[in-house]
Amino acid sequence: MLINVPFLLKKSQLPFGVLEKYSTFGKNRNYLKLLSILTQIKHICCIGAGYVGGPTMAVIAQKCPNVKVTVVDLNAKRIAAWNHEDLTQLPIYEPGLAEVVKEARGRNLFFSTEIEKAIDEAQMIFISVNTPTKTYGAGKGMAADLKYIELCARQIAKISQDDKIVVEKSTLPVRTAQAIKNILDHTGNGVKFQILSNPEFLAEGTAIEDLHSPDRVLIGGDTTIEGHKAIQALVDIYAHWVPKDRILTTNVWSSELSKLTANAFLAQRVSSINAMSELCEKTGADVNEVARAIGMDSRIGPKFLKASVGFGGSCFQKDILNLVYIAKSYGLHEVANYWEQVVIMNDHQKRRFAYNIVKTLYNTVSGKKIAFLGWAFKKDTNDTRESAAIYVADDLLNEQALLAVYDPKVSDEQIYSDLDYLNSRSSEDNATSVTIYNSPYDACKGAHAIAVLTEWDEFKEYDWLKLYNDMQKPAFVFDGRGILDKELLESIGFVYYKIGEGS
Ligand SMILES: NC(=O)c1ccc[n+]([C@@H]2O[C@H](COP(=O)([O-])OP(=O)(O)OC[C@H]3O[C@@H](n4cnc5c(N)ncnc54)[C@H](O)[C@@H]3O)[C@@H](O)[C@H]2O)c1
Numbered sequence: 001m002l003i004n005v006p007f008l009l010k011k012s013q014l015p016f017g018v019l020e021k022y023s024t025f026g027k028n029r030n031y032l033k034l035l036s037i038l039t040q041i042k043h044i045c046c047i048g049a050g051y052v053g054g055p056t057m058a059v060i061a062q063k064c065p066n067v068k069v070t071v072v073d074l075n076a077k078r079i080a081a082w083n084h085e086d087l088t089q090l091p092i093y094e095p096g097l098a099e100v101v102k103e104a105r106g107r108n109l110f111f112s113t114e115i116e117k118a119i120d121e122a123q124m125i126f127i128s129v130n131t132p133t134k135t136y137g138a139g140k141g142m143a144a145d146l147k148y149i150e151l152c153a154r155q156i157a158k159i160s161q162d163d164k165i166v167v168e169k170s171t172l173p174v175r176t177a178q179a180i181k182n183i184l185d186h187t188g189n190g191v192k193f194q195i196l197s198n199p200e201f202l203a204e205g206t207a208i209e210d211l212h213s214p215d216r217v218l219i220g221g222d223t224t225i226e227g228h229k230a231i232q233a234l235v236d237i238y239a240h241w242v243p244k245d246r247i248l249t250t251n252v253w254s255s256e257l258s259k260l261t262a263n264a265f266l267a268q269r270v271s272s273i274n275a276m277s278e279l280c281e282k283t284g285a286d287v288n289e290v291a292r293a294i295g296m297d298s299r300i301g302p303k304f305l306k307a308s309v310g311f312g313g314s315c316f317q318k319d320i321l322n323l324v325y326i327a328k329s330y331g332l333h334e335v336a337n338y339w340e341q342v343v344i345m346n347d348h349q350k351r352r353f354a355y356n357i358v359k360t361l362y363n364t365v366s367g368k369k370i371a372f373l374g375w376a377f378k379k380d381t382n383d384t385r386e387s388a389a390i391y392v393a394d395d396l397l398n399e400q401a402l403l404a405v406y407d408p409k410v411s412d413e414q415i416y417s418d419l420d421y422l423n424s425r426s427s428e429d430n431a432t433s434v435t436i437y438n439s440p441y442d443a444c445k446g447a448h449a450i451a452v453l454t455e456w457d458e459f460k461e462y463d464w465l466k467l468y469n470d471m472q473k474p475a476f477v478f479d480g481r482g483i484l485d486k487e488l489l490e491s492i493g494f495v496y497y498k499i500g501e502g503s
């Protein structure tokens with residue numbers, strides 16, 4: 001960060017001895033040191049104990065043992081799960097998370113429903129609540145619903161008795177910081193707030209790894225002296241474990257927009273390779289070979305080119321639709337249409353996977369048992385939000401299929417609730433047509449086809465001969481993740497369909 005501002009803090013504002021020690025103001029190094037001393041954070045509060053708030057704060061507490069970190073949530077059940085003595089009962093499944101929680105919980109990491117107390121104590125407050133797509137009114141189905149963010153801002157405004165730094169950790173539309181500032185600045189109690197944008201880039205399933213070793217940490221703030229002080233305070237937190245050259249500081253708007261842009265670019269890569277997967281199937285090309293060939297071009301790179309049944313997760317679709325809405329609201333219709341196509345392509349990919357199953361099973365799946373391996377939106381998570389499995393299941397249920405689902409981490413309640421949420425049929429009908437199994441072998445017994453919806457590693461290790469022997473013949477496998485051994489499966493006798501592979 002380049003700081004070139006006149007230094008105008010009053011002498012009386014400086015802690016004892018600081019002025020003598022860092023008297024050469026105007027030099028960036030000294031200025032930064034001084035800012036660090038003035039803004040040392042001892043208490044952090046995070047509102048929202050979800051997939052981001054929980055792991056992110058656990059890692060901050062682990063790496064900054066002298067900072068007290070309190071994560072609060074309205075959801076008492078979730079907080080109780082975070083406080084559960086048995087670490088296998090934490091509310092989210094992430095490899096490595098239990099170990100981090102074990103190290104810090106009770107030492108300097110606390111989970112609580114006492115939101116007001118935590119806000120009052122904290123010098124820095126992260127807002128990490130959900131920002132789903134609006135389901136009503138203006139912007140329905142596109143814009144981000146900011147009601148939870150606004151509630152947090154109002155609560156912070158009401159409780160705060162001293163100056164605080166408020167950090168946007170949730171993914172937000174560009175210029176949301178202005179709205180938060182408006183709410184906070186109109187409290188009338190003289191408290192001063194600095195708003196920072198610090199979007200999170202962790203991916204589920206690798207959250208702890210990503211937090212321990214991020215590609216970058218992005219912090220956006222005001223370009224005023226007070227803004228720099230706030231930015232520096234947050235830089236100092238991350239600097240406990242993140243190399244300084246990976247901590248990037250920008251203005252607030254760039255930071256907010258970078259998060260939406262990153263997700264749009266990532267999702268676009270998935271939709272691009274998925275678009276090619278359909279063409280591969282028609283032409284006899286193999287999408288994995290194509291991905292490898294293009295990925296070796298250093299300008300393209302090898303990551304995020306895995307063809308699939310479609311991207312899921314709570315972020316990609318929501319954030320792109322939000323971007324589309326923002327572009328439209330500025331009258332940028334070409335920009336909006338360009339990005340919307342990424343979501344349209346993704347919907348097509350999910351639908352064509354389901355349609356291919358129906359078509360291959362002689363144009364009807366009515367009354368046929370189809371086994372689903374996987375329900376989570378990707379491996380190593382119990383999160384099912386926007387999982388492709390939900391939409392493929394819905395399409396097959398519309399065709400009167402009987403589904404047998406096995407997922408190593410997703411609960412039965414979650415699967416039924418995902419289907420009920422779509423409102424395509426009654427809960428009773430979902431319960432009758434979908435059976436959930438604890439064993440993949442039971443799920444596949446008597447099935448006409450197996451569909452692989454999540455890329456769990458254990459699926460590759462199954463006794464596929466045993467699965468085959470217990471199925472109806474011909475026995476079909478529809479591999480929506482391209483993870484199984486085609487030669488092995490075909491030698492056993494399966495009719496094997498792999499996404500993106502033509503015959
Ligand atoms: N899930 C991810 O991998 C990921 C990654 C990066 C960014 N994000 C973004 O981070 C934000 C949070 O996502 P998440 O997946 O953690 O959501 P989540 O739904 O898992 O968690 C949000 C939590 O906030 C709580 N909450 C809502 N309003 C509250 C209030 N007023 N007071 C106290 N608690 C409140 C909810 O009860 C919930 O437990 C979203 O904006 C998301 O886009 C998510």
Ligand SMILES: O=c1ccn([C@@H]2O[C@H](COP(=O)(O)OP(=O)(O)O[C@H]3O[C@H](CO)[C@@H](O)[C@H](O)[C@H]3O)[C@@H](O)[C@H]2O)c(=O)[nH]1
Pocket residue numbers: 171200201202203204205263266270303304305306307308309310311312313314315316377378
């Ligand atoms: O080559 C690929 C890569 C991913 N996916 C799918 O894309 C979805 C999203 O995967 P991933 O991005 O790994 O997980 P998320 O947890 O959704 O993480 C994304 O969304 C987060 C929330 O904003 C961001 O923080 C992360 O940087 C961004 O990767 C999943 O369904 C994956 O199966 C593919 O189909 N092919």
